[in-house]
């Protein structure tokens with residue numbers, strides 16, 4: 001998958017043999033940025049499909065409506081699908097592109113920090129069904145991804161934190177200097193300094209692309225991308241995906257998982273403290289009660305990373321390095337979630 005600056009879009013489109021674009025976006029991005037996007041497209045026929053905004057719209061019903069529209073407009077394989085929005089639009093547009101007429105070419109133009117550093121890279125598409133997140137989907141890789149960090153100027157604070165969780169994670173799994181750079185520049189990130197954003201987005205994309213290239217279909221190495229996710233996802237799910245967004249879950253999850261790693265002697269106290277202090281300055285951890293911990297562990301036991309009965313954790317072993325652990329004592333998980341240590 002190639003990555004370009006958005007300013008290269010027109011040049012890219014001229015080189016491809018497509019004869020029209022089918023842009024899938026959501027109502028917020030359409031209102032804020034459709035005219036801006038069109039200024040980079042030039043003289044190519046285009047249709048726009050506007051989804052309502054938000055996770056609750058990542059549904060089969062919306063996907064069926066897009067198929068109906070594609071059929072009505074006689075869209076064929078000479079059409080390029082353009083995903084223009086955050087992770088919700090990207091997952092839906094990617095799924096449509098992967099299934100309609102057994103696959104149309106598509107590109108990603110991500111507009112949230114999370115989509116720029118994470119969801120637009122890696123080829124995972126899909127939708128939520130019967131309360132299960134991303135339960136149906138496919139692997140389908142975009143031809144290219146186009147980045148413009150100026151989209152992030154209008155992003156609300158919580159959406160910035162959401163992407164930040166993944167950026168900090170990349171630093172902790174693969175490049176400690178990215179973690180340090182991000183923590184040292186938090187103020188500029190919140191203030192949407194475009195040079196700083198460009199730097200963290202570029203470095204994050206390179207890390208994710210490198211891991212995905214080595215394990216396209218998530219059979220091994222990609223597991224390290226799940227640092228913070230075992231506990232983080234259980235917290236998100238425990239609160240019905242309504243109290244914490246994904247990045248907040250990852251930030252919380254990393255705090256608890258770093259504590260576990262320190263208890264297991266995988267990392268020293270200084271490293272644990274360094275990371276904990278930054279993460280807890282973004283989001284304070286929660287002390288869970290016994291019943292809550294039982295529910296969280298029950299959710300973790302259903303995690304798709306697990307093998308057999310044991311809960312799989314990705315834990316830090318050094319600065320910017322992690323490993324996968326298949327046997328962690330339940331007592332340690334309980335002690336960690338009780339939170340007497342913060």
Ligand SMILES: NC(=O)c1ccc[n+]([C@@H]2O[C@H](COP(=O)([O-])OP(=O)(O)OC[C@H]3O[C@@H](n4cnc5c(N)ncnc54)[C@H](O)[C@@H]3O)[C@@H](O)[C@H]2O)c1
Nearest residue numbers: 028053054086087088089111112114115119124151154155
């Ligand atoms: N495919 C993958 O590998 C992968 C990885 C991580 C997450 N995801 C999925 O991504 C989704 C979350 O993505 P998200 O956090 O981008 O959420 P999102 O797509 O819902 O976007 C968040 C909100 O920001 C708005 N928005 C988008 N761009 C904006 C901009 N530039 N300025 C202002 N507002 C803007 C959207 O309308 C929406 O209201 C989840 O469904 C998750 O499952 C997929």
